[in-house]
Amino acid sequence: MLTSNVRRFLAALVALCLVSAGVFAGTAAVAAGNNCWTDESGNVICDVEATDPGNPETPGGGSGTGPAGFTPGPKTCTYRPFDGEAEEIPCTVDGGWWSNSEQCYWFLKDPQPAPPPGKDASVGAWYNCSSLVRPDCNISRDCSGFDRWLTAPPPGINRYTPAQAAGMLARSFILRPIEIGMAPQLKVHTDDPPGTAPYRRTWVGIPVWLWVDNPTDSTWGPISRTATYGGVTVTGKASVTSLTYTSGDGQTIGCGGGGTRFDPAYWANRAAQDSPTCGFRYQHTSKGTPFTVSATSTWSVEWTGGGQSGRIQMPSTTSTTTVRVGELQSVNVTVPGDTYQD
Numbered sequence: 592m593l594t595s596n597v598r599r600f601l602a603a604l605v606a607l608c609l610v611s612a613g614v615f616a617g618t619a620a621v622a623a624g625n626n627c628w629t630d631e632s633g634n635v636i637c638d639v640e641a642t643d644p645g646n647p648e649t650p651g652g653g654s655g656t657g658p659a660g661f662t663p664g665p666k667t668c669t670y671r672p673f674d675g676e677a678e679e680i681p682c683t684v685d686g687g688w689w690s691n692s693e694q695c696y697w698f699l700k701d702p703q704p705a706p707p708p709g710k711d712a713s714v715g716a717w718y719n720c721s722s723l724v725r726p727d728c729n730i731s732r733d734c735s736g737f738d739r740w741l742t743a744p745p746p747g748i749n750r751y752t753p754a755q756a757a758g759m760l761a762r763s764f765i766l767r768p769i770e771i772g773m774a775p776q777l778k779v780h781t782d783d784p785p786g787t788a789p790y791r792r793t794w795v796g797i798p799v800w801l802w803v804d805n806p807t808d809s810t811w812g813p814i815s816r817t818a819t820y821g822g823v824t825v826t827g828k829a830s831v832t833s834l835t836y837t838s839g840d841g842q843t844i845g846c847g848g849g850g851t852r853f854d855p856a857y858w859a860n861r862a863a864q865d866s867p868t869c870g871f872r873y874q875h876t877s878k879g880t881p882f883t884v885s886a887t888s889t890w891s892v893e894w895t896g897g898g899q900s901g902r903i904q905m906p907s908t909t910s911t912t913t914v915r916v917g918e919l920q921s922v923n924v925t926v927p928g929d930t931y932q933d
Contacts, residue, residue, distance in 0.1 A: 657758035658714050661821070664688040664747020687721065688747025695720040695736050697745035703752050707740050713758030713903050715742040716751075744821075751821030753897030759820040761892045761903045764829045765809055768910035771886050772804030774853035775914065790881070791914040795873050799914075800866040801836055801886075802850030810908075811849065812890070825896030829905065833889040839882025839914070840875045873916045881913035 668682040668689035682689045687696035700717040721736040744751075751759065775793040793799060808814045812830030819825075836844040850869035858864075865872070873882070890905035 657760075657762040658716070658751065658755040659743035661744055661749045662746045664745075665691050670694065682747070688745065690720065690745060690747075693720050695722050697748055699744070699748055699750060699752065700738065703754075704738075710740060711758075712752070712754040712901070713761065714755070715740055716744070716755055718745055718748070720745075749821065751823055753823050753825060753899040754901060756820040756823035756825045756896060757827060757892070757894035757901065757903060760816060760818050760825050760827045760894065761829070761905060763816060763818065764814050764827075764892065764905070766829065766888075766890050766905060766908055767807075767809045768908040769806065769810045769834070769886055769888055770804040771884065771910055771912050772800075772802035772850065772852060773884065773912060773914070774800040774855075776855070777912070791912065793873065793914060793916055795876055795916060795918045798863050798865045798872055799838075799870050800851065800853040801844065801846065801869045801871075802852050802866075803834070804852075806849060810888075823897045825894050827892045827894040827903075829890055829892045831888045832891050834869075835887045835889070836869075836871075837885045837887075838871055838873065839877075839884055840873055840916070842871055842874075844869065844871050875916070876918045877914070877916040881915045883911050883913050885909055885911045 664682060666682070668680050669677050669691055670680045671677045671694065680689065684696050685698075687698040689696050698719045698721060700719050703712070704717055706712045706715065706717075717738055718741055719736055719738050773791065775791045777789045777791050779787050779789050780792060803811055812828075814829040815826070816828075817824065817826040834846045834849070836846065838844065846869035848868060851866050853866070887907050887909045889907050892903040892905060894901055894903065
């Protein structure tokens with residue numbers, strides 16, 4: 592049987608919510624730095640960040656993002672009424688965990704509403720802090736408590752949403768930049784003095800070919816994996832969705848695929864031609880300072896699990912190489928083999 596103090600808990604929480612959320616008669620207000628409002632059902636909702644997100648988990652040392660890890664709930668849970676003595680109450684109720692500071696039970700909301708603008712469902716989630724789970728509770732705000740978007744599960748909550756579990760899975764993928772395949776080749780040229788280190792050299796107006804050299808799962812994908820995090824099993828596949836090169840002289844080249852490998856033997860006695868899939872021509876000389884060519888891979892993870900699916904945008908990877916660009920004195924004349932010969 593509930594004591595008189597616990598029976599007074601519900602009324603006390605109403606006052607607590609009004610003071611902390613700043614909500615009066617269904618009017619939205621901003622309270623103490625938290626953006627709080629009242630939804631159509633009369634629930635108080637606050638968009639705040641967790642002040643103590645706990646220790647992030649980093650399985651596999653991957654480069655993706657994920658929610659912060661779990662923190663244990665209090666071992667002793669105390670209800671503190673405004674007008675009576677504090678008393679010990681159960682720490683867990685139907686999967687919820689009591690918060691001594693908030694004086695309510697935290698629950699992971701199910702189903703999850705859409706995240707607030709600018710927030711990531713693979714990192715944070717909506718949680719509800721409910722006053723008491725009682726048979727006589729109805730749909731009134733007094734029993735439903737308030738909702739918060741948090742980047743870390745509240746202490747005691749030890750399960751993730753499917754999107755959060757997918758965020759943890761994404762962290763396990765180790766993504767690396769591509770190895771740039773490029774014509775002109777990296778080599779020592781016949782007119783270089785002895786001891787010269789290999790380098791790339793080409794000329795203004797000559798086709799440059801680009802491709803992904805020696806692609807692997809970690810540089811090009813796909814990488815597929817299934818794992819369970821926070822009670823949710825998810826399957827994810829990481830792959831490159833786009834590849835963009837910059838030439839160093841102001842050009843940006845978008846390549847949808849991995850490009851076409853240049854065959855020096857085939858092109859040795861043929862007129863130079865543009866790559867059929869990915870390439871460009873320099874418009875200016877490098878004037879003694881080599882141009883830096885960069886290749887940026889955009890990655891994403893497609894995932895399914897817990898009856899849901901989605902996509903997580905991953906950090907991009909970038910690799911670079913340099914090329915010296917000179918200028919031939921002949922104009923509009925292509926000599927077979929000039930592009931790639933010494």
